[in-house]
Amino acid sequence: MEKRIEKNISRTAEYTCSSRAASYFEENPCYHSEDYIATLLVPWFVRYPSRLGFFRRLFLSKFAPKGIYEYVIARTKYIDHVFTQSVAQGVEQVVIFGAGFDTRSIRLLRKDSPVKVFEVDAEVTQKAKLRRLGEVGVPVPENTVHVSVDFNREDPEEKLTLNGFQHGKRCLFILEGLLMYLDEDAVNKTFRLIQRLSGPGSLVVFDYVYSSVIDRHGRYYGEGEIRKTVANAGEPWTFGFDEGTVEDYLVDKGFRLVEECSNEVLEQRYFTGYDGSKVGRINGTHCLVLAEVG
Numbered sequence: 001m002e003k004r005i006e007k008n009i010s011r012t013a014e015y016t017c018s019s020r021a022a023s024y025f026e027e028n029p030c031y032h033s034e035d036y037i038a039t040l041l042v043p044w045f046v047r048y049p050s051r052l053g054f055f056r057r058l059f060l061s062k063f064a065p066k067g068i069y070e071y072v073i074a075r076t077k078y079i080d081h082v083f084t085q086s087v088a089q090g091v092e093q094v095v096i097f098g099a100g101f102d103t104r105s106i107r108l109l110r111k112d113s114p115v116k117v118f119e120v121d122a123e124v125t126q127k128a129k130l131r132r133l134g135e136v137g138v139p140v141p142e143n144t145v146h147v148s149v150d151f152n153r154e155d156p157e158e159k160l161t162l163n164g165f166q167h168g169k170r171c172l173f174i175l176e177g178l179l180m181y182l183d184e185d186a187v188n189k190t191f192r193l194i195q196r197l198s199g200p201g202s203l204v205v206f207d208y209v210y211s212s213v214i215d216r217h218g219r220y221y222g223e224g225e226i227r228k229t230v231a232n233a234g235e236p237w238t239f240g241f242d243e244g245t246v247e248d249y250l251v252d253k254g255f256r257l258v259e260e261c262s263n264e265v266l267e268q269r270y271f272t273g274y275d276g277s278k279v280g281r282i283n284g285t286h287c288l289v290l291a292e293v294g
Contacts, residue, residue, distance in 0.1 A: 009128045011233040012177060013100030018042050019064075019072040022050040030271050030279040033076050037103035040136040041129070065229050066222035067263070067283030074266040075207060078288055079176055082205045083108050086172040087115055093171045095120060095160070095197070097190065098178035101129050105144040116143050118165055120156060123148035157193055168199040175206035180237040187239055191253040198293040204255065205290045211240035213285045220284030221263070227285075246289055254294045261288040 020038035023031055039047055049055040083094065083104050092115060096102050099119035109115060119126070126148050133140060140146075149159045161167075173194050179187055194204055213223055214237050230236055241249065247257040261269070263282040271280040 008124060008234075010100060010122070010125045010235065012181075012230065012235055013125055014042075015233075016072055016177060017101040018046050018050070019069050020076055021047060022056050022069070023073045023076070025051045026056075027053075028279065030273065031070075031073060033073050034080070035076060035103055035107065037106050037138060038101065040138060041101050041103075041132045065225035065283060067281050068222060068226055068229075070271060070280040070282045071263070071266070071286055074270040074282060075176065075286075075288060077270055078261065078266070079174060079205055080104065080108060082203070082290060083172065083174070086203055087113070090170060090201070091115060091172045091203070092169040092199075093118065093165065094174065095165070095171060096174045096176070097121075097156070098175065098181075099129075099146075100125060100177070101132075102174075102176070104174075105141050106138065109141065109143070111141065113143060116145065116164070117141070118145050118147055118160060118163065120147045120149055120160070122150060156190075157197065160197070165197070167197055170199045171197065171202040173198075173202070173204040173206075175204065177207065179206055180209045180239055181235060182239050184239055188253075191250075191255070195254045195293060200293075202293040203258070203290065204293065205288070207286050207288045208246070209237055209240045209285050210287075211242045213237070214240045221281065222283035223285050226283055241287075246287070250289075250291050251294075255291040256294050258290040258292055260290075263287075 017038050020033060020035040021042045023033040024036055024039050026032040087109065094115060094117045096117065096119050099121045102119060105117040126146050130140065130146065145163050147159050147163045149156050175190070182190070210220065212219055213227060218224065227237070246260060250257050263284045263286065266288065267278060267282050271278060271282065273279050
């Protein structure tokens, strides 16, 4: 059965972009992030109200699931850091699976950087992003390649190779907001693919939701609201990991767990004030993971 994101722009990708745009205008350093390009990619009727604190608060109270705005901010900061650090340490290629409206190759790489970035996503969302960049006059960097693919039906390895990806180099793979929308077979194939493509020292950063969230156990902060939101968007979650099983999964696939960050870890890292007080609470359904290819 064809999924909505194969024919329409991903609503979750648009929400992520809108959240990044709103966070750019935040004055509180815990809530502020640096995606200035996102402010240009959102429609004008989102861009201008996002500058106003009362509008952001109104939107969050009426439409955003509890803690998901904070999660997107923390995830963006975390992956930005991994991206920047990996490039500084010699990564030669970056592959962003399910790129959506990602702007890291524009924001975080020098124009003369030798690092090549491959943005992989459904064709309709990819075209929408490129169209919006053109409309606001933001050029696509020469070292960024856009590769359209249906993760559940097509072979990403073939598509990447055809678009100039070189096997065996040190790489960073980013799977942001992706795994929960795949089926189990596609998830397994994705990790096996990363293993085949990678050179020594390659890394993968991804997030996932707990299986119990998909099974409606109701254990985590903001669970009911976020599950309903993604279902109403026509993009329901279909895959999750049982709590405490990610490391064994990664080892089985030939990876080494570097770090796993629950919502509590992310709150401590990104939403704790200078005085030690908690500034914001993060939706509890997700975890962020950094792993090294073995």
